[in-house]
Amino acid sequence: MLGAEDFINDTIEDTKSKITGKAIIACSGGVDSMVAAALVQKAIGDRLLAVYVDNGLMRKGETEEVEAMFKSMGFNYVIEDASEEFFTALKSVTDPEAKRKIIGEKFIRVFERRAKEYGAEFLIQGTIAPDWIESGDGVRDTIKSHHNVGGLPKEMGMSLYEPLRDLYKDEVRDLARMLNVAASERQPFPGPALAVRCLGEVTPENIEIVREACYIVEDEIKKAADAGKMDLPWQYFAVLLPSKSVGVQGDRRAYGRTIAIRAVSSIDGMTATYSRIPLDVLDAISQRITNTMKQSVNRVVYDITNKPPATIEWE
């Protein structure tokens, strides 16, 4: 990143001057919010509380992994299980923008409660450029409302501080490496989490299907990359489609769900090409999903669209 050292020093100074009292940071454990937390912690120390919300939509083992990172970074943190609240609010909702706005609003309500308890006047977020660009504004079309921008309610009892607003992911990763932030190489994961990888209604059952499929895609691709068969893509995951199709399992008719595999290369998330995954790796993913998840999934497809005209996530 151009001028990374200056950026770090300027941000710490700016934070010191603006945040005089206490602050909380919305911290998912992704590289953006982890870097923002590390920078602000350097400026205000334990006056910062990192809040991680388990919304019931996170990946397999994610909450534990994030907690371990918080500990290794020495953050003052709290983990709140709000999964019931999120599932209740998402009941019968299928429109992608409605999902994103509901999730954004639920997040803020949790942060408001925590801020009040902690006596914080500031909410810090790891918002980066694509988040506000794609969320739209007076002149820009809304491509998708990122939970940390388009999902923010108009009335909020805290001041917002977003030190990474003008950066892209590749730049944030450079900072993460300089600051020794554990999340530096984690793949991007959307704020609304698995809800936008579950097309149609977000139920605990559907989330469980896509969570397991995402785990298999990640695990097989990591194994293939470790074996030197391919480079790790920028982002790689599974999407649960709302339609059903016919199959045959052990001479019996099956009528089940479809998983789409998505893997892309990108530098900044603003343009992307689908990854040329070796066929034997795709084969391993497909077989493992259809064999181990036979109750729910009987078909696997691979998404071969670039951004534009598609986006990286499906919703």
Place this chain on the structure above:
Amino acid sequence: MKVYVIDNGSQWTHREWRVLRYLKVDTKIVPNTTPFDELKDLDGLVLSGGAPNVATEAAAMGNNGEYLDKADFPILGVCAGMQFLCEHFGGTLGPGSTPEFGAVPLKVDDHDDLFKGLPDEFTVWASHNDEVKAVPEGFDVIAHSDSCPNEAVRCRDRPIWGVQFHPEVENTEHGVEIFQNFLRIIEDHDY
């Protein structure tokens, strides 16, 4: 050197700003409602793309017309920015016969300035529904593709260029060099 980016609402306006910043240019994104008087000391201007259908939503393009009429410094219009400047000077627009999203093989017809030192053919990324159907009088086409006859234009007697594709995105080959060439044009510009 001071080169600002006029924000017409593109997904990639901020990418143009990033490329210019990395080229150590004094740059800023400004809304297209900014009066020309506030921009008259610039050395150059980039008109970003945007979601508006330029032919039918002229109001959404703000003061772009004023900048094109009054500026004596070089201007580069990108995507909707190019469409707007072509229509402004008498060209015509319409829906692309083959809309282009993603990779497009660009064929350069003229290497004099914007494409100086670049290959005859390379891959650029585009994202547009409409295109320039007829370029204005006094403009030359300096690049095309199989799916879009007018990928880049230059005005003969004023320092104005337009590109239909997006040199600012990572996937466009030689994108940074196109910006460097534009900056060289600005440096060499004789007022």
